[in-house]
Amino acid sequence: MLSDARLVAAKDLRIELRSKVALNQVAPFAAAVLLLFGFALGPDRATLEPAAAGLFWVAVLLSALLAVQRSFAIEGAGGGHDALRLSGLDPAGIFLGKASAVAVQLLVLELLLTAGIAIFYGAQLAGFLVLAGAAVLATVGLAAVGTIYGMASSGLRARETLLPLLFLPVVAPVLLAATKAWDAALTGPAGAGAGWLAVLGVFAAVYLAAGIVAFDPLLEDA
Amino acid sequence: MAPAIRFRDAVVLAGRFPLLAGIDFTVAEGEVVLLRGPNGAGKTSLLRAAAGLVPIASGEAVVLGFDLQVDRREVRQHVGLLGHTSYLYDELTVADNLRFAVRAARGPEAAIGPALHRLGLDERLSKVAVARLSAGQRRRVAIAALLARGPRLWLLDEPHAGLDEETRDVLDEIVGEAKASGSTVVLASHELDRAARIADRVVAVAGGRIVEPAPTTAEVGAPGPDGPGVETAAGAGMAVSRAV
Numbered sequence: 197m198l199s200d201a202r203l204v205a206a207k208d209l210r211i212e213l214r215s216k217v218a219l220n221q222v223a224p225f226a227a228a229v230l231l232l233f234g235f236a237l238g239p240d241r242a243t244l245e246p247a248a249a250g251l252f253w254v255a256v257l258l259s260a261l262l263a264v265q266r267s268f269a270i271e272g273a274g275g276g277h278d279a280l281r282l283s284g285l286d287p288a289g290i291f292l293g294k295a296s297a298v299a300v301q302l303l304v305l306e307l308l309l310t311a312g313i314a315i316f317y318g319a320q321l322a323g324f325l326v327l328a329g330a331a332v333l334a335t336v337g338l339a340a341v342g343t344i345y346g347m348a349s350s351g352l353r354a355r356e357t358l359l360p361l362l363f364l365p366v367v368a369p370v371l372l373a374a375t376k377a378w379d380a381a382l383t384g385p386a387g388a389g390a391g392w393l394a395v396l397g398v399f400a401a402v403y404l405a406a407g408i409v410a411f412d413p414l415l416e417d418a
Numbered sequence: 419m420a421p422a423i424r425f426r427d428a429v430v431l432a433g434r435f436p437l438l439a440g441i442d443f444t445v446a447e448g449e450v451v452l453l454r455g456p457n458g459a460g461k462t463s464l465l466r467a468a469a470g471l472v473p474i475a476s477g478e479a480v481v482l483g484f485d486l487q488v489d490r491r492e493v494r495q496h497v498g499l500l501g502h503t504s505y506l507y508d509e510l511t512v513a514d515n516l517r518f519a520v521r522a523a524r525g526p527e528a529a530i531g532p533a534l535h536r537l538g539l540d541e542r543l544s545k546v547a548v549a550r551l552s553a554g555q556r557r558r559v560a561i562a563a564l565l566a567r568g569p570r571l572w573l574l575d576e577p578h579a580g581l582d583e584e585t586r587d588v589l590d591e592i593v594g595e596a597k598a599s600g601s602t603v604v605l606a607s608h609e610l611d612r613a614a615r616i617a618d619r620v621v622a623v624a625g626g627r628i629v630e631p632a633p634t635t636a637e638v639g640a641p642g643p644d645g646p647g648v649e650t651a652a653g654a655g656m657a658v659s660r661a662v
Binding site for chain 2: 207215270279416
């Protein structure tokens, strides 16, 4: 399973490195979202700084949608779902591989957005352990949920509009917990975010387990 | 020896519409079988069903000793399907695509170079993204991927389509070598003259059913009123009427 996951993740990341869609489209989109929030709330840093954590995670969530859609668009281009099925790869490995590739892209994006909230919103970066822990756990949860629903919706005609409808309500707990954890880290005390890390960890574990179990029938029905 | 494919009264549905309506179809190991029939007869559905890509609604379907209703994944590890789409990743290079296919199948990476060479894909082309290739070149890459994987069962849907004459000859040689090595080949083609030359047996398909008796390879490959060995709806209709 893990060797299959490595193979799929390496393939997806290689495709992203060659196509540069994440770099040329998703990252500018996320930066634009941060800027637009700034326009909407006004230039006053006293307003923006307390909202930085929430705005950061909303931007990540919206970018995650694009990353997941892209992850399954590359599979559909040349009859790819059939290629994945014909490959004989373990469906659980395919799930972990695709989720890992999405997670890596999101983590890189989050690094850029972190610089963005420091520059645009004046956020004081502190509590790095909580920031990093929350980012990793939330990203794993987002990638797992996104990969499950990306696969579920990928064979449908209305997949572009259906995926956000399925994905966003389910990841509301991630938005809440990650925002609270980051808020605690940015405004202190960072230790107050520890409980939210546990929530993010449980969420990620549940959806990783669900994906490992459910991906086989999802792949067959796509 | 157990047959490579054994379908008994197998039904494949698209919604309520039967793509295969109670197929009885047996292929012995090491055999090369040509599926003949007009467009929409069910040839592609039969190949996809044998590859474990579409579920069997009822009946019995055993491929390479695996029950398709239970062990579809195991079947796929030993099957190579050349379909209407290339099953390639456009952004990856030719070599990357073959490497992924071979690694996924736990095949030997040493087979990649010879497979590319065999299909006339040189060092320069192997580093080109598949998106930049012509349709014929993509077809050659897809065949090279199958060759590198070395499946036990080759399922070829219109394998000669889009290929130049030289590559068609190479493909026919590859089919012959696969047969010689004990692999089984089922191909669906409208280019009957060429396909009949490499097939041991012809199976006629019409309306999602196998039509009996099937014509011989000599009958199929022989020049007809519409030209030498070219499939026509009228030709398939003749096969049906003969069966009736």
